[in-house]
Amino acid sequence: MTESQRWFFLIVALVFAGVIYLLAPVLSPFLIGALLAYLSDPIADRLEAAGLSRTVSVVIVFIVMTGLVALLFLLFIPQIGYQVQTLLERVPQVLILFEEQIFPWILDTFSLDASVFDFAHLKQLLVGDLQKTGDIMAHLVGGITKSGLAIVAWVANLVLIPVVTFYLLRDWDVMVDKIKHLLPRNLEPKVSLWASECDEVLGAFMKGQLLVMLALAIVYASGLWLVGLDLALLVGMIAGLASIVPYMGFFIGIAVAGVAAFMQFQDPMVLAFVGAVFIVGQLLEGMLLTPLLVGDRIGLHPVAVIFAIMAGGQLFGFVGVLLALPVAAVIMVLLRHLNEGYKSSALYAHESSSDLEQSESVTHDN
Structure with missing residues:
Protein backbone atom coordinates (compact mmCIF):
# COMPACT_ATOMS: atom_id res chain seq x y z
CA MET A 1 0.00 0.00 0.00
CA THR A 2 1.41 3.37 -0.99
CA GLU A 3 1.54 6.38 1.29
CA SER A 4 -1.25 8.14 -0.61
CA GLN A 5 -3.45 5.03 -0.37
CA ARG A 6 -2.92 4.85 3.39
CA TRP A 7 -4.04 8.45 3.80
CA PHE A 8 -6.96 7.91 1.44
CA PHE A 9 -8.32 4.92 3.36
CA LEU A 10 -7.75 6.64 6.70
CA ILE A 11 -9.76 9.66 5.54
CA VAL A 12 -12.52 7.41 4.16
CA ALA A 13 -12.72 5.53 7.47
CA LEU A 14 -12.92 8.77 9.48
CA VAL A 15 -15.61 10.21 7.19
CA PHE A 16 -17.56 6.96 7.38
CA ALA A 17 -17.44 6.97 11.20
CA GLY A 18 -18.49 10.62 11.29
CA VAL A 19 -21.44 10.02 8.97
CA ILE A 20 -22.61 7.11 11.11
CA TYR A 21 -22.36 9.25 14.24
CA LEU A 22 -24.25 12.18 12.73
CA LEU A 23 -26.93 10.16 10.92
CA ALA A 24 -27.42 7.47 13.57
CA PRO A 25 -31.07 8.44 14.30
CA VAL A 26 -32.13 7.69 10.69
CA LEU A 27 -29.87 4.75 9.88
CA SER A 28 -31.72 2.02 11.79
CA PRO A 29 -34.17 0.93 9.03
CA PHE A 30 -31.36 0.91 6.44
CA LEU A 31 -29.06 -1.18 8.62
CA ILE A 32 -31.85 -3.62 9.51
CA GLY A 33 -32.70 -3.91 5.81
CA ALA A 34 -29.03 -4.52 4.97
CA LEU A 35 -28.82 -7.19 7.67
CA LEU A 36 -31.91 -8.98 6.37
CA ALA A 37 -30.59 -8.76 2.81
CA TYR A 38 -27.24 -10.20 3.89
CA LEU A 39 -28.92 -13.12 5.65
CA SER A 40 -31.28 -13.79 2.74
CA ASP A 41 -28.79 -13.44 -0.12
CA PRO A 42 -27.53 -17.08 0.02
CA ILE A 43 -31.11 -18.36 -0.35
CA ALA A 44 -31.74 -16.06 -3.31
CA ASP A 45 -28.46 -17.19 -4.86
CA ARG A 46 -29.52 -20.84 -4.59
CA LEU A 47 -32.88 -20.13 -6.22
CA GLU A 48 -31.08 -18.20 -8.96
CA ALA A 49 -28.69 -21.13 -9.49
CA ALA A 50 -31.73 -23.40 -9.85
CA GLY A 51 -32.77 -21.47 -12.96
CA LEU A 52 -34.94 -18.64 -11.64
CA SER A 53 -34.23 -15.01 -12.43
CA ARG A 54 -32.82 -12.77 -9.74
CA THR A 55 -36.04 -10.77 -9.43
CA VAL A 56 -38.23 -13.87 -9.11
CA SER A 57 -35.83 -15.36 -6.54
CA VAL A 58 -35.90 -12.18 -4.49
CA VAL A 59 -39.72 -12.00 -4.68
CA ILE A 60 -40.02 -15.58 -3.39
CA VAL A 61 -37.60 -14.94 -0.53
CA PHE A 62 -39.30 -11.65 0.30
CA ILE A 63 -42.78 -13.21 0.41
CA VAL A 64 -41.62 -16.02 2.70
CA MET A 65 -39.80 -13.57 4.97
CA THR A 66 -42.79 -11.24 5.16
CA GLY A 67 -45.09 -14.16 5.98
CA LEU A 68 -42.83 -15.30 8.83
CA VAL A 69 -42.63 -11.81 10.30
CA ALA A 70 -46.40 -11.37 10.05
CA LEU A 71 -46.91 -14.74 11.73
CA LEU A 72 -44.54 -13.71 14.49
CA PHE A 73 -46.44 -10.50 15.20
CA LEU A 74 -49.89 -12.06 14.99
CA LEU A 75 -49.27 -15.19 17.04
CA PHE A 76 -46.30 -14.72 19.34
CA ILE A 77 -46.01 -11.05 20.26
CA PRO A 78 -49.40 -10.91 22.09
CA GLN A 79 -48.55 -14.15 23.89
CA ILE A 80 -45.18 -12.81 24.98
CA GLY A 81 -46.81 -9.62 26.27
CA TYR A 82 -49.31 -11.65 28.28
CA GLN A 83 -46.60 -13.88 29.72
CA VAL A 84 -44.44 -10.90 30.70
CA GLN A 85 -47.41 -9.50 32.61
CA THR A 86 -47.95 -12.88 34.27
CA LEU A 87 -44.28 -13.02 35.24
CA LEU A 88 -44.41 -9.57 36.86
CA GLU A 89 -47.49 -10.61 38.83
CA ARG A 90 -45.73 -13.72 40.18
CA VAL A 91 -42.54 -11.99 41.29
CA PRO A 92 -43.99 -11.10 44.74
CA GLN A 93 -45.02 -14.75 45.19
CA VAL A 94 -41.48 -15.87 44.39
CA LEU A 95 -40.11 -13.41 46.93
CA ILE A 96 -42.48 -14.72 49.60
CA LEU A 97 -41.44 -18.30 48.84
CA PHE A 98 -37.77 -17.37 49.09
CA GLU A 99 -38.28 -15.42 52.31
CA GLU A 100 -40.37 -18.06 54.11
CA GLN A 101 -38.77 -21.32 52.91
CA ILE A 102 -35.53 -21.04 50.93
CA PHE A 103 -33.92 -18.20 52.91
CA PRO A 104 -34.37 -19.87 56.33
CA TRP A 105 -33.02 -23.15 54.91
CA ILE A 106 -29.89 -21.38 53.65
CA LEU A 107 -29.36 -19.74 57.05
CA ASP A 108 -29.75 -23.04 58.94
CA THR A 109 -27.63 -25.09 56.52
CA PHE A 110 -24.66 -22.73 56.43
CA SER A 111 -25.07 -21.36 59.99
CA LEU A 112 -25.39 -17.79 58.81
CA ASP A 113 -26.58 -14.79 60.78
CA ALA A 114 -29.93 -13.49 59.54
CA SER A 115 -29.12 -9.95 60.67
CA VAL A 116 -26.38 -9.71 58.04
CA PHE A 117 -28.93 -10.04 55.23
CA ASP A 118 -31.56 -7.30 55.07
CA PHE A 119 -33.98 -9.31 52.94
CA ALA A 120 -36.94 -7.06 53.69
CA HIS A 121 -35.08 -4.05 52.28
CA LEU A 122 -34.03 -6.04 49.22
CA LYS A 123 -37.62 -7.14 48.66
CA GLN A 124 -38.85 -3.55 48.96
CA LEU A 125 -36.27 -2.33 46.44
CA LEU A 126 -37.07 -5.07 43.92
CA VAL A 127 -40.81 -4.58 44.10
CA GLY A 128 -40.33 -0.82 43.91
CA ASP A 129 -38.15 -1.15 40.79
CA LEU A 130 -40.75 -3.36 39.12
CA GLN A 131 -43.44 -0.81 39.92
CA LYS A 132 -41.27 1.98 38.53
CA THR A 133 -40.63 -0.05 35.39
CA GLY A 134 -44.36 -0.49 34.86
CA ASP A 135 -44.97 3.22 35.42
CA ILE A 136 -42.20 4.17 32.98
CA MET A 137 -43.55 1.83 30.29
CA ALA A 138 -47.05 3.18 30.75
CA HIS A 139 -45.73 6.74 30.53
CA LEU A 140 -43.79 5.96 27.35
CA VAL A 141 -46.76 4.25 25.73
CA GLY A 142 -48.98 7.17 26.69
CA GLY A 143 -46.48 9.66 25.30
CA ILE A 144 -46.20 7.80 22.00
CA THR A 145 -49.98 7.59 21.72
CA LYS A 146 -50.34 11.32 22.23
CA SER A 147 -47.62 12.21 19.75
CA GLY A 148 -48.87 11.88 16.20
CA LEU A 149 -45.41 12.73 14.83
CA ALA A 150 -43.82 9.87 16.77
CA ILE A 151 -46.41 7.44 15.42
CA VAL A 152 -45.81 8.62 11.86
CA ALA A 153 -42.03 8.24 12.26
CA TRP A 154 -42.38 4.77 13.77
CA VAL A 155 -44.71 3.59 11.01
CA ALA A 156 -42.47 5.13 8.34
CA ASN A 157 -39.43 3.27 9.66
CA LEU A 158 -41.43 0.06 9.87
CA VAL A 159 -42.57 0.40 6.25
CA LEU A 160 -39.12 1.44 5.09
CA ILE A 161 -37.42 -1.75 6.33
CA PRO A 162 -39.06 -4.16 3.83
CA VAL A 163 -38.59 -1.67 0.98
CA VAL A 164 -34.87 -1.31 1.72
CA THR A 165 -34.54 -5.07 2.18
CA PHE A 166 -36.14 -5.82 -1.18
CA TYR A 167 -33.97 -3.44 -3.23
CA LEU A 168 -30.74 -4.32 -1.43
CA LEU A 169 -31.43 -8.03 -1.83
CA ARG A 170 -32.20 -7.61 -5.53
CA ASP A 171 -28.98 -5.68 -6.22
CA TRP A 172 -26.74 -7.28 -3.56
CA ASP A 173 -24.40 -9.13 -5.94
CA VAL A 174 -24.22 -6.11 -8.27
CA MET A 175 -23.24 -3.77 -5.40
CA VAL A 176 -20.58 -6.17 -4.13
CA ASP A 177 -19.12 -6.47 -7.63
CA LYS A 178 -19.04 -2.69 -8.09
CA ILE A 179 -17.31 -2.18 -4.74
CA LYS A 180 -14.76 -4.82 -5.73
CA HIS A 181 -13.98 -2.99 -8.97
CA LEU A 182 -13.59 0.34 -7.13
CA LEU A 300 -17.03 -14.96 16.73
CA HIS A 301 -16.23 -15.94 20.29
CA PRO A 302 -19.28 -15.52 22.58
CA VAL A 303 -17.40 -13.12 24.88
CA ALA A 304 -16.34 -11.06 21.84
CA VAL A 305 -19.98 -10.92 20.72
CA ILE A 306 -21.19 -9.70 24.11
CA PHE A 307 -18.43 -7.07 24.35
CA ALA A 308 -19.01 -5.88 20.78
CA ILE A 309 -22.75 -5.45 21.31
CA MET A 310 -22.28 -3.61 24.61
CA ALA A 311 -19.52 -1.38 23.22
CA GLY A 312 -21.53 -0.58 20.08
CA GLY A 313 -24.58 0.29 22.14
CA GLN A 314 -22.53 2.51 24.43
CA LEU A 315 -20.89 4.40 21.55
CA PHE A 316 -23.64 4.67 18.92
CA GLY A 317 -26.85 3.43 20.58
CA PHE A 318 -29.10 1.05 18.64
CA VAL A 319 -27.18 1.71 15.41
CA GLY A 320 -24.01 0.63 17.20
CA VAL A 321 -25.69 -2.61 18.23
CA LEU A 322 -26.57 -3.32 14.59
CA LEU A 323 -23.02 -2.56 13.44
CA ALA A 324 -21.33 -4.40 16.31
CA LEU A 325 -21.10 -7.86 14.76
CA PRO A 326 -19.86 -6.81 11.28
CA VAL A 327 -17.24 -4.53 12.83
CA ALA A 328 -16.21 -7.28 15.27
CA ALA A 329 -15.81 -9.71 12.35
CA VAL A 330 -13.58 -7.24 10.48
CA ILE A 331 -11.47 -6.57 13.58
CA MET A 332 -11.10 -10.30 14.23
CA VAL A 333 -9.83 -10.94 10.69
CA LEU A 334 -7.44 -7.98 10.84
CA LEU A 335 -6.07 -9.13 14.19
CA ARG A 336 -5.57 -12.62 12.80
CA HIS A 337 -3.51 -11.28 9.88
CA LEU A 338 -1.68 -8.88 12.20
CA ASN A 339 -0.75 -11.81 14.43
CA GLU A 340 0.54 -13.79 11.44
CA GLY A 341 2.55 -10.81 10.20
CA TYR A 342 4.01 -10.19 13.66
CA LYS A 343 5.16 -13.81 14.08
CA SER A 344 6.82 -13.77 10.67
CA SER A 345 8.53 -10.42 11.24
CA ALA A 346 11.98 -9.65 12.59
CA LEU A 347 10.36 -8.05 15.64
CA TYR A 348 9.20 -11.50 16.81
CA ALA A 349 11.99 -13.82 15.62
CA HIS A 350 15.00 -11.46 15.25
CA GLU A 351 18.27 -12.67 16.70
CA SER A 352 20.52 -10.20 18.46
CA SER A 353 23.77 -9.21 16.76
CA SER A 354 25.88 -10.97 19.44
CA ASP A 355 23.88 -14.19 19.05
CA LEU A 356 24.25 -13.94 15.28
CA GLU A 357 28.04 -13.39 15.52
CA GLN A 358 28.39 -16.28 17.97
CA SER A 359 26.40 -18.54 15.64
CA GLU A 360 28.59 -17.55 12.67
CA SER A 361 31.76 -18.14 14.73
CA VAL A 362 30.66 -21.62 15.72
CA THR A 363 29.83 -22.39 12.11
CA HIS A 364 33.24 -21.08 10.95
CA ASP A 365 35.13 -23.13 13.59
CA ASN A 366 33.30 -26.27 12.56
Whole structure:
Protein backbone atom coordinates (compact mmCIF):
# COMPACT_ATOMS: atom_id res chain seq x y z
CA MET A 1 0.00 0.00 0.00
CA THR A 2 1.41 3.37 -0.99
CA GLU A 3 1.54 6.38 1.29
CA SER A 4 -1.25 8.14 -0.61
CA GLN A 5 -3.45 5.03 -0.37
CA ARG A 6 -2.92 4.85 3.39
CA TRP A 7 -4.04 8.45 3.80
CA PHE A 8 -6.96 7.91 1.44
CA PHE A 9 -8.32 4.92 3.36
CA LEU A 10 -7.75 6.64 6.70
CA ILE A 11 -9.76 9.66 5.54
CA VAL A 12 -12.52 7.41 4.16
CA ALA A 13 -12.72 5.53 7.47
CA LEU A 14 -12.92 8.77 9.48
CA VAL A 15 -15.61 10.21 7.19
CA PHE A 16 -17.56 6.96 7.38
CA ALA A 17 -17.44 6.97 11.20
CA GLY A 18 -18.49 10.62 11.29
CA VAL A 19 -21.44 10.02 8.97
CA ILE A 20 -22.61 7.11 11.11
CA TYR A 21 -22.36 9.25 14.24
CA LEU A 22 -24.25 12.18 12.73
CA LEU A 23 -26.93 10.16 10.92
CA ALA A 24 -27.42 7.47 13.57
CA PRO A 25 -31.07 8.44 14.30
CA VAL A 26 -32.13 7.69 10.69
CA LEU A 27 -29.87 4.75 9.88
CA SER A 28 -31.72 2.02 11.79
CA PRO A 29 -34.17 0.93 9.03
CA PHE A 30 -31.36 0.91 6.44
CA LEU A 31 -29.06 -1.18 8.62
CA ILE A 32 -31.85 -3.62 9.51
CA GLY A 33 -32.70 -3.91 5.81
CA ALA A 34 -29.03 -4.52 4.97
CA LEU A 35 -28.82 -7.19 7.67
CA LEU A 36 -31.91 -8.98 6.37
CA ALA A 37 -30.59 -8.76 2.81
CA TYR A 38 -27.24 -10.20 3.89
CA LEU A 39 -28.92 -13.12 5.65
CA SER A 40 -31.28 -13.79 2.74
CA ASP A 41 -28.79 -13.44 -0.12
CA PRO A 42 -27.53 -17.08 0.02
CA ILE A 43 -31.11 -18.36 -0.35
CA ALA A 44 -31.74 -16.06 -3.31
CA ASP A 45 -28.46 -17.19 -4.86
CA ARG A 46 -29.52 -20.84 -4.59
CA LEU A 47 -32.88 -20.13 -6.22
CA GLU A 48 -31.08 -18.20 -8.96
CA ALA A 49 -28.69 -21.13 -9.49
CA ALA A 50 -31.73 -23.40 -9.85
CA GLY A 51 -32.77 -21.47 -12.96
CA LEU A 52 -34.94 -18.64 -11.64
CA SER A 53 -34.23 -15.01 -12.43
CA ARG A 54 -32.82 -12.77 -9.74
CA THR A 55 -36.04 -10.77 -9.43
CA VAL A 56 -38.23 -13.87 -9.11
CA SER A 57 -35.83 -15.36 -6.54
CA VAL A 58 -35.90 -12.18 -4.49
CA VAL A 59 -39.72 -12.00 -4.68
CA ILE A 60 -40.02 -15.58 -3.39
CA VAL A 61 -37.60 -14.94 -0.53
CA PHE A 62 -39.30 -11.65 0.30
CA ILE A 63 -42.78 -13.21 0.41
CA VAL A 64 -41.62 -16.02 2.70
CA MET A 65 -39.80 -13.57 4.97
CA THR A 66 -42.79 -11.24 5.16
CA GLY A 67 -45.09 -14.16 5.98
CA LEU A 68 -42.83 -15.30 8.83
CA VAL A 69 -42.63 -11.81 10.30
CA ALA A 70 -46.40 -11.37 10.05
CA LEU A 71 -46.91 -14.74 11.73
CA LEU A 72 -44.54 -13.71 14.49
CA PHE A 73 -46.44 -10.50 15.20
CA LEU A 74 -49.89 -12.06 14.99
CA LEU A 75 -49.27 -15.19 17.04
CA PHE A 76 -46.30 -14.72 19.34
CA ILE A 77 -46.01 -11.05 20.26
CA PRO A 78 -49.40 -10.91 22.09
CA GLN A 79 -48.55 -14.15 23.89
CA ILE A 80 -45.18 -12.81 24.98
CA GLY A 81 -46.81 -9.62 26.27
CA TYR A 82 -49.31 -11.65 28.28
CA GLN A 83 -46.60 -13.88 29.72
CA VAL A 84 -44.44 -10.90 30.70
CA GLN A 85 -47.41 -9.50 32.61
CA THR A 86 -47.95 -12.88 34.27
CA LEU A 87 -44.28 -13.02 35.24
CA LEU A 88 -44.41 -9.57 36.86
CA GLU A 89 -47.49 -10.61 38.83
CA ARG A 90 -45.73 -13.72 40.18
CA VAL A 91 -42.54 -11.99 41.29
CA PRO A 92 -43.99 -11.10 44.74
CA GLN A 93 -45.02 -14.75 45.19
CA VAL A 94 -41.48 -15.87 44.39
CA LEU A 95 -40.11 -13.41 46.93
CA ILE A 96 -42.48 -14.72 49.60
CA LEU A 97 -41.44 -18.30 48.84
CA PHE A 98 -37.77 -17.37 49.09
CA GLU A 99 -38.28 -15.42 52.31
CA GLU A 100 -40.37 -18.06 54.11
CA GLN A 101 -38.77 -21.32 52.91
CA ILE A 102 -35.53 -21.04 50.93
CA PHE A 103 -33.92 -18.20 52.91
CA PRO A 104 -34.37 -19.87 56.33
CA TRP A 105 -33.02 -23.15 54.91
CA ILE A 106 -29.89 -21.38 53.65
CA LEU A 107 -29.36 -19.74 57.05
CA ASP A 108 -29.75 -23.04 58.94
CA THR A 109 -27.63 -25.09 56.52
CA PHE A 110 -24.66 -22.73 56.43
CA SER A 111 -25.07 -21.36 59.99
CA LEU A 112 -25.39 -17.79 58.81
CA ASP A 113 -26.58 -14.79 60.78
CA ALA A 114 -29.93 -13.49 59.54
CA SER A 115 -29.12 -9.95 60.67
CA VAL A 116 -26.38 -9.71 58.04
CA PHE A 117 -28.93 -10.04 55.23
CA ASP A 118 -31.56 -7.30 55.07
CA PHE A 119 -33.98 -9.31 52.94
CA ALA A 120 -36.94 -7.06 53.69
CA HIS A 121 -35.08 -4.05 52.28
CA LEU A 122 -34.03 -6.04 49.22
CA LYS A 123 -37.62 -7.14 48.66
CA GLN A 124 -38.85 -3.55 48.96
CA LEU A 125 -36.27 -2.33 46.44
CA LEU A 126 -37.07 -5.07 43.92
CA VAL A 127 -40.81 -4.58 44.10
CA GLY A 128 -40.33 -0.82 43.91
CA ASP A 129 -38.15 -1.15 40.79
CA LEU A 130 -40.75 -3.36 39.12
CA GLN A 131 -43.44 -0.81 39.92
CA LYS A 132 -41.27 1.98 38.53
CA THR A 133 -40.63 -0.05 35.39
CA GLY A 134 -44.36 -0.49 34.86
CA ASP A 135 -44.97 3.22 35.42
CA ILE A 136 -42.20 4.17 32.98
CA MET A 137 -43.55 1.83 30.29
CA ALA A 138 -47.05 3.18 30.75
CA HIS A 139 -45.73 6.74 30.53
CA LEU A 140 -43.79 5.96 27.35
CA VAL A 141 -46.76 4.25 25.73
CA GLY A 142 -48.98 7.17 26.69
CA GLY A 143 -46.48 9.66 25.30
CA ILE A 144 -46.20 7.80 22.00
CA THR A 145 -49.98 7.59 21.72
CA LYS A 146 -50.34 11.32 22.23
CA SER A 147 -47.62 12.21 19.75
CA GLY A 148 -48.87 11.88 16.20
CA LEU A 149 -45.41 12.73 14.83
CA ALA A 150 -43.82 9.87 16.77
CA ILE A 151 -46.41 7.44 15.42
CA VAL A 152 -45.81 8.62 11.86
CA ALA A 153 -42.03 8.24 12.26
CA TRP A 154 -42.38 4.77 13.77
CA VAL A 155 -44.71 3.59 11.01
CA ALA A 156 -42.47 5.13 8.34
CA ASN A 157 -39.43 3.27 9.66
CA LEU A 158 -41.43 0.06 9.87
CA VAL A 159 -42.57 0.40 6.25
CA LEU A 160 -39.12 1.44 5.09
CA ILE A 161 -37.42 -1.75 6.33
CA PRO A 162 -39.06 -4.16 3.83
CA VAL A 163 -38.59 -1.67 0.98
CA VAL A 164 -34.87 -1.31 1.72
CA THR A 165 -34.54 -5.07 2.18
CA PHE A 166 -36.14 -5.82 -1.18
CA TYR A 167 -33.97 -3.44 -3.23
CA LEU A 168 -30.74 -4.32 -1.43
CA LEU A 169 -31.43 -8.03 -1.83
CA ARG A 170 -32.20 -7.61 -5.53
CA ASP A 171 -28.98 -5.68 -6.22
CA TRP A 172 -26.74 -7.28 -3.56
CA ASP A 173 -24.40 -9.13 -5.94
CA VAL A 174 -24.22 -6.11 -8.27
CA MET A 175 -23.24 -3.77 -5.40
CA VAL A 176 -20.58 -6.17 -4.13
CA ASP A 177 -19.12 -6.47 -7.63
CA LYS A 178 -19.04 -2.69 -8.09
CA ILE A 179 -17.31 -2.18 -4.74
CA LYS A 180 -14.76 -4.82 -5.73
CA HIS A 181 -13.98 -2.99 -8.97
CA LEU A 182 -13.59 0.34 -7.13
CA LEU A 183 -10.69 -1.00 -5.07
CA PRO A 184 -7.13 -0.13 -6.15
CA ARG A 185 -5.83 -2.88 -8.41
CA ASN A 186 -2.77 -3.61 -6.25
CA LEU A 187 -4.96 -4.05 -3.13
CA GLU A 188 -7.97 -5.83 -4.65
CA PRO A 189 -6.71 -9.43 -4.18
CA LYS A 190 -5.78 -8.86 -0.54
CA VAL A 191 -8.95 -6.93 0.32
CA SER A 192 -11.08 -9.57 -1.43
CA LEU A 193 -9.38 -12.26 0.66
CA TRP A 194 -10.04 -10.33 3.86
CA ALA A 195 -13.65 -9.69 2.83
CA SER A 196 -14.24 -13.39 2.21
CA GLU A 197 -12.74 -14.22 5.61
CA CYS A 198 -14.95 -11.58 7.26
CA ASP A 199 -17.97 -13.10 5.53
CA GLU A 200 -16.95 -16.54 6.78
CA VAL A 201 -16.54 -15.33 10.36
CA LEU A 202 -19.75 -13.29 10.35
CA GLY A 203 -21.67 -15.99 8.51
CA ALA A 204 -20.49 -18.66 10.93
CA PHE A 205 -22.13 -16.71 13.72
CA MET A 206 -25.15 -15.02 12.16
CA LYS A 207 -26.12 -17.82 9.77
CA GLY A 208 -25.12 -20.56 12.20
CA GLN A 209 -25.22 -19.60 15.85
CA LEU A 210 -28.38 -17.51 15.48
CA LEU A 211 -30.13 -20.48 13.89
CA VAL A 212 -28.96 -22.63 16.80
CA MET A 213 -30.38 -20.07 19.24
CA LEU A 214 -33.69 -20.02 17.36
CA ALA A 215 -33.87 -23.82 17.27
CA LEU A 216 -33.11 -24.05 21.00
CA ALA A 217 -35.77 -21.45 21.78
CA ILE A 218 -38.31 -23.55 19.86
CA VAL A 219 -37.21 -26.77 21.57
CA TYR A 220 -37.31 -25.25 25.06
CA ALA A 221 -40.64 -23.48 24.50
CA SER A 222 -42.26 -26.60 23.01
CA GLY A 223 -40.98 -28.85 25.79
CA LEU A 224 -42.13 -26.49 28.55
CA TRP A 225 -45.49 -26.13 26.82
CA LEU A 226 -45.89 -29.92 26.93
CA VAL A 227 -45.07 -29.80 30.63
CA GLY A 228 -47.89 -27.27 31.00
CA LEU A 229 -45.91 -24.20 32.04
CA ASP A 230 -47.80 -20.95 31.56
CA LEU A 231 -44.58 -19.02 30.81
CA ALA A 232 -43.29 -21.58 28.28
CA LEU A 233 -42.90 -19.17 25.36
CA LEU A 234 -41.21 -16.44 27.41
CA VAL A 235 -38.81 -18.80 29.20
CA GLY A 236 -37.97 -20.59 25.95
CA MET A 237 -37.20 -17.28 24.25
CA ILE A 238 -35.00 -16.14 27.16
CA ALA A 239 -33.11 -19.46 27.22
CA GLY A 240 -32.64 -19.37 23.44
CA LEU A 241 -31.25 -15.82 23.49
CA ALA A 242 -28.95 -16.65 26.40
CA SER A 243 -27.54 -19.56 24.38
CA ILE A 244 -25.31 -17.02 22.64
CA VAL A 245 -22.86 -18.11 25.37
CA PRO A 246 -22.41 -21.89 25.66
CA TYR A 247 -24.35 -23.40 28.59
CA MET A 248 -25.65 -19.99 29.73
CA GLY A 249 -29.03 -20.62 28.14
CA PHE A 250 -29.20 -24.01 29.85
CA PHE A 251 -28.49 -22.66 33.35
CA ILE A 252 -30.59 -19.50 33.05
CA GLY A 253 -33.49 -21.36 31.42
CA ILE A 254 -33.59 -24.23 33.89
CA ALA A 255 -33.40 -21.83 36.85
CA VAL A 256 -36.20 -19.55 35.61
CA ALA A 257 -38.35 -22.46 34.39
CA GLY A 258 -37.81 -24.37 37.65
CA VAL A 259 -38.96 -21.45 39.80
CA ALA A 260 -41.92 -20.70 37.50
CA ALA A 261 -42.98 -24.37 37.39
CA PHE A 262 -42.77 -24.78 41.16
CA MET A 263 -44.79 -21.62 41.74
CA GLN A 264 -47.44 -22.78 39.25
CA PHE A 265 -47.78 -26.46 40.23
CA GLN A 266 -46.48 -26.50 43.83
CA ASP A 267 -45.10 -29.97 43.12
CA PRO A 268 -41.37 -30.78 43.29
CA MET A 269 -41.83 -33.63 40.79
CA VAL A 270 -42.46 -31.14 37.99
CA LEU A 271 -38.84 -30.01 38.33
CA ALA A 272 -37.75 -33.38 36.93
CA PHE A 273 -39.77 -32.76 33.76
CA VAL A 274 -38.32 -29.26 33.44
CA GLY A 275 -34.81 -30.67 33.82
CA ALA A 276 -35.54 -33.31 31.18
CA VAL A 277 -36.58 -30.61 28.69
CA PHE A 278 -33.32 -28.71 29.06
CA ILE A 279 -31.18 -31.87 29.03
CA VAL A 280 -32.80 -32.89 25.74
CA GLY A 281 -32.15 -29.37 24.40
CA GLN A 282 -28.46 -29.57 25.34
CA LEU A 283 -28.09 -33.00 23.75
CA LEU A 284 -29.71 -31.74 20.55
CA GLU A 285 -27.43 -28.71 20.49
CA GLY A 286 -24.22 -30.68 20.98
CA MET A 287 -25.03 -33.68 18.78
CA LEU A 288 -27.19 -32.19 16.00
CA LEU A 289 -27.74 -28.42 15.89
CA THR A 290 -24.19 -27.08 16.27
CA PRO A 291 -22.51 -29.66 13.95
CA LEU A 292 -25.26 -29.21 11.34
CA LEU A 293 -25.75 -25.43 11.39
CA VAL A 294 -22.34 -24.14 12.48
CA GLY A 295 -19.96 -27.00 11.77
CA ASP A 296 -16.25 -26.38 12.21
CA ARG A 297 -16.28 -22.82 10.87
CA ILE A 298 -14.48 -20.26 13.01
CA GLY A 299 -17.06 -17.73 14.17
CA LEU A 300 -17.03 -14.96 16.73
CA HIS A 301 -16.23 -15.94 20.29
CA PRO A 302 -19.28 -15.52 22.58
CA VAL A 303 -17.40 -13.12 24.88
CA ALA A 304 -16.34 -11.06 21.84
CA VAL A 305 -19.98 -10.92 20.72
CA ILE A 306 -21.19 -9.70 24.11
CA PHE A 307 -18.43 -7.07 24.35
CA ALA A 308 -19.01 -5.88 20.78
CA ILE A 309 -22.75 -5.45 21.31
CA MET A 310 -22.28 -3.61 24.61
CA ALA A 311 -19.52 -1.38 23.22
CA GLY A 312 -21.53 -0.58 20.08
CA GLY A 313 -24.58 0.29 22.14
CA GLN A 314 -22.53 2.51 24.43
CA LEU A 315 -20.89 4.40 21.55
CA PHE A 316 -23.64 4.67 18.92
CA GLY A 317 -26.85 3.43 20.58
CA PHE A 318 -29.10 1.05 18.64
CA VAL A 319 -27.18 1.71 15.41
CA GLY A 320 -24.01 0.63 17.20
CA VAL A 321 -25.69 -2.61 18.23
CA LEU A 322 -26.57 -3.32 14.59
CA LEU A 323 -23.02 -2.56 13.44
CA ALA A 324 -21.33 -4.40 16.31
CA LEU A 325 -21.10 -7.86 14.76
CA PRO A 326 -19.86 -6.81 11.28
CA VAL A 327 -17.24 -4.53 12.83
CA ALA A 328 -16.21 -7.28 15.27
CA ALA A 329 -15.81 -9.71 12.35
CA VAL A 330 -13.58 -7.24 10.48
CA ILE A 331 -11.47 -6.57 13.58
CA MET A 332 -11.10 -10.30 14.23
CA VAL A 333 -9.83 -10.94 10.69
CA LEU A 334 -7.44 -7.98 10.84
CA LEU A 335 -6.07 -9.13 14.19
CA ARG A 336 -5.57 -12.62 12.80
CA HIS A 337 -3.51 -11.28 9.88
CA LEU A 338 -1.68 -8.88 12.20
CA ASN A 339 -0.75 -11.81 14.43
CA GLU A 340 0.54 -13.79 11.44
CA GLY A 341 2.55 -10.81 10.20
CA TYR A 342 4.01 -10.19 13.66
CA LYS A 343 5.16 -13.81 14.08
CA SER A 344 6.82 -13.77 10.67
CA SER A 345 8.53 -10.42 11.24
CA ALA A 346 11.98 -9.65 12.59
CA LEU A 347 10.36 -8.05 15.64
CA TYR A 348 9.20 -11.50 16.81
CA ALA A 349 11.99 -13.82 15.62
CA HIS A 350 15.00 -11.46 15.25
CA GLU A 351 18.27 -12.67 16.70
CA SER A 352 20.52 -10.20 18.46
CA SER A 353 23.77 -9.21 16.76
CA SER A 354 25.88 -10.97 19.44
CA ASP A 355 23.88 -14.19 19.05
CA LEU A 356 24.25 -13.94 15.28
CA GLU A 357 28.04 -13.39 15.52
CA GLN A 358 28.39 -16.28 17.97
CA SER A 359 26.40 -18.54 15.64
CA GLU A 360 28.59 -17.55 12.67
CA SER A 361 31.76 -18.14 14.73
CA VAL A 362 30.66 -21.62 15.72
CA THR A 363 29.83 -22.39 12.11
CA HIS A 364 33.24 -21.08 10.95
CA ASP A 365 35.13 -23.13 13.59
CA ASN A 366 33.30 -26.27 12.56
